[in-house]
Amino acid sequence: MSELVPGGNTPLPGGPVSLRVPGAFDVSALVTDDGGKVGGDEDFVFYNQPDAPGTRLRGDTLTVDPARLRAGATRVTVVVSCADPGTVLNALPSPTLRVADAGGRALARFTPPRPGPETVLLLAELYRRGGGWKLRALGQGYADGLAGLARDFGVEVTDESRPEPGTAPAPSARSSGSAPDDGFLDLVNSARAAAGSPPVRADSRLVSAAGAHSAAMAAARALSVETRDGVAVHQRVVSAGFAYLTVGEHLVSGPRTPAEFVAYCLRTERTRRTLHDAAFTHAGWAHVTGGPAGDTFWTALWAVPLTPDGLARTAAEVLTLTNRERAGA
DSSP states (O other): OEEEOTTOEEEOOSSOEEEEOOSSEEEEEEEEOTTSOOOSGGGEEBTTBOEETTEEEETTEEEEOGGGSOTTOOEEEEEEEESSTTOOGGGSOOOOEEEEETTOOEEEEEOOOOOOSOSEEEEEEEEEETTEEEEEEEEEEETTHHHHHHHHTTEEESOOSOOOTTSOOSEEEOSSOSSOOSSHHHHHHHHHHHTTOOOOEEOHHHHHHHHHHHHHHHHHTSOOSBOTTSOBHHHHHHHTTOOEEEEEEEEEESOOSHHHHHHHHTTSHHHHHHHHOTTOOEEEEEEEEETTTTEEEEEEEEEEEOOHHHHHHHHHHHHHHHHHHHHHO
């Protein structure tokens, strides 16, 4: 049996696997494609909608059969929240994920570091790699609750309160994307267009990583690339499932709106250069208000995804620069 740490992964056998989280927690799951988007209502599995193709939730146990997931599904993100909506995660013992195969044989266990004041934790994800599936441990706190998390994965939540048993499910999927609809992307792409740079598009994995990092900064009341839980913003990006060739970030406190944030980034050459960088193709952003002063902590992530062609180009550039230095010596 594998004992996992945040960011660690292990291969899964063929067939169904069960993922159990005992304790005072609700287990949920989001089924997404390579772009991190849900495909419809049935892709959000939670206490009031416990069944989806290839996914079944019974009590504290989620069963996933990768071969029976909907067409195009390449990732299942396992989420835990407090069974009592008024409770924060750090008021409870850290959840422990126990993973077993169809015969009940233990495959992996993961207990993340004690969460902060968040109410939702991205605990782990199953993801397709080549012809098989793997499990990655995450352990990322999320500040905006289960409804906010669902929105960031592309689910439109019509009622943020926990439904009574037997009522219709609250969320329904929207097809327009998974990023917050706050005007941020329009402002960013307008500024990039003015500088002659192509637009960036939102990526839900980057949005998730940005939300987790903003929450951690707000909890610590300090801007930092690495927060007091020992996790750096770049680790959050990788743990969210976004393999990058290049990544940049803006970590800012103070602006209250997307317009104020973009204005701040355009103010100096250093921050403007990242916003305008023509190489970036994907973005994710979030802001969390915390602390007695009510400061707003922003994380904006800009990235180029890792591809075979991009890796080959980068390797060629490294070789050229290396040989240039060698020739000079």
